[in-house]
Amino acid sequence: MTHRTRTALAAALALAVLPFAASAADLPKARKLIDAHIKAVGGAKALARVDEGTLKATMEIVEAGMKGDMVVYTRGGDMTMSLTFPNYGETRMGTIAGTTWSIDPQNGPRILEGKERQQFTQQSDRNYAARDESLIVKAETTALSDSEGRPCYRVEIEWKTGDKTADCYGVDEHFLLSTESTASTPMGEIKQVTHLYDYKPMGGIKSPYKAKNKLAGMTQLITMQSFDSAKLADSTFEMPPSIAALLKKQAEATPAASSSN
Numbered sequence: 001m002t003h004r005t006r007t008a009l010a011a012a013l014a015l016a017v018l019p020f021a022a023s024a025a026d027l028p029k030a031r032k033l034i035d036a037h038i039k040a041v042g043g044a045k046a047l048a049r050v051d052e053g054t055l056k057a058t059m060e061i062v063e064a065g066m067k068g069d070m071v072v073y074t075r076g077g078d079m080t081m082s083l084t085f086p087n088y089g090e091t092r093m094g095t096i097a098g099t100t101w102s103i104d105p106q107n108g109p110r111i112l113e114g115k116e117r118q119q120f121t122q123q124s125d126r127n128y129a130a131r132d133e134s135l136i137v138k139a140e141t142t143a144l145s146d147s148e149g150r151p152c153y154r155v156e157i158e159w160k161t162g163d164k165t166a167d168c169y170g171v172d173e174h175f176l177l178s179t180e181s182t183a184s185t186p187m188g189e190i191k192q193v194t195h196l197y198d199y200k201p202m203g204g205i206k207s208p209y210k211a212k213n214k215l216a217g218m219t220q221l222i223t224m225q226s227f228d229s230a231k232l233a234d235s236t237f238e239m240p241p242s243i244a245a246l247l248k249k250q251a252e253a254t255p256a257a258s259s260s261n
Contacts, residue, residue: 027141027142027143027144027153028141028153029141030139030140030141030155030157031133031139033141033153033155033167033169033174034130034131034139034155034167034169036169036174037169037174037175037176038130039174040173040174040175040199040206041175041199041205041206041207042204042205042206044130046204046205047126047129047130047205048126048127048130049126049204051074051203051204051229052074052075052076052229052231052232053073053074053203053227053228053229053230053232054071054072054073054227054228054230054232055070055071055072055073055074055202055203055224055226055227056069056070056071056072056224056225056226056227056228057069057070057071057072057222057223057224057225058070058222058223058225059083059220059221059222060220060221060222060223061085061218061219061220062218062219062220062221063217063218063219064218066085066086066088067085068083068084068085068086068088069083069084070082070083070222073232073236073237074124075232075236075237077095077098077124078094078095078096078097078237079094079095079123079124080092080093080094080095080096080236080237081093081094088105089104089105090104090105091103091104091105092104092240093112093120094237095120095121095124096237096238096239097239099111099239099243099247100112100116100117100120100121101239101240101243101246102120103240103242103243108242109240109242109243109245109246110246111243111246111247111250115189118161119181119183131157131167135159135160135161136157136158136159136160137158137159137160138157138158139155139156139157139158140155140156141153141154141155142154142155142156144171145168146168147168147170147177147178147195147196148178148195148212150170150177151170151171151172152168152169152170152171152177152178153168153169153171154166154167154168155167155168155169163181163182164182165179165180165181166179166180166181167179167180173199175196175199175206175208176196177195177196178193178194178195178196179193179194179196180192180193180194181194183215190215190216191215192213192214192215193213193214193215194211194212194213194214195211195212195213195214196208196210196211197209197210197211197212198210202224202227203227203229207224208224209223209224210222210223210224
């Protein structure tokens with residue numbers, strides 16, 4: 001390779017990466033990107049509306065060769081979900097009347113507190129989904145990046161809860177294409193990246209019908225199947241007996257704890 005050829009190649013490579021080296025002044029404002037996403041999914045009013053209904057989906061854990069069925073029920077501020085894998089059993093989680101809980105074959109029944117509770121309830125919080133400014137300390141567009149080959153603008157967010165996340169909003173279609181966060185689990189905090197695909201109408205807004213979640217060396221593939229807006233029976237949101245027993249135990253222990261102080 002001649003010196004002239006090397007120089008030409010270096011110049012071509014420099015031009016190729018130039019868009020990814022844009023200065024902060026050249027990047028769209030974070031709020032503009034967030035608002036463009038909200039408009040793309042149906043608008044602020046549609047996003048704020050709380051829908052009642054049943055969502056059905058599948059989840060596949062690629063490395064383990066496992067595929068299960070997921071059902072999510074929502075009504076107002078209440079939400080319950082179940083995830084069933086053959087040869088493993090059923091995992092149930094929910095928030096009912098302000099109590100967030102989990103029941104799974106490995107850990108049994110638990111009442112979630114702290115970060116675990118916060119992160120689970122965020123899944124159904126439309127203010128969180130809209131990146132409401134009242135919840136945020138700072139949001140800044142930091143780079144032109146990509147989500148599995150799809151060009152997007154990276155927005156780093158510092159939340160009032162102390163959490164830090166990073167979104168990536170599509171350059172062309174404006175949808176949220178991926179988000180990075182730290183998940184709180186019984187095994188500790190684990191970094192995760194979720195890539196979102198195939199936005200379609202569902203429950204009054206456009207939602208991603210496919211998601212790829214990567215955490216702890218595992219890949220979860222979630223595929224939405226259907227959403228039914230039929231009204232749900234009150235029994236859908238009854239507290240599971242094992243969780244009710246834990247709540248009763250907590251209530252009985254509270255007077256004893258306070259009297260010993």
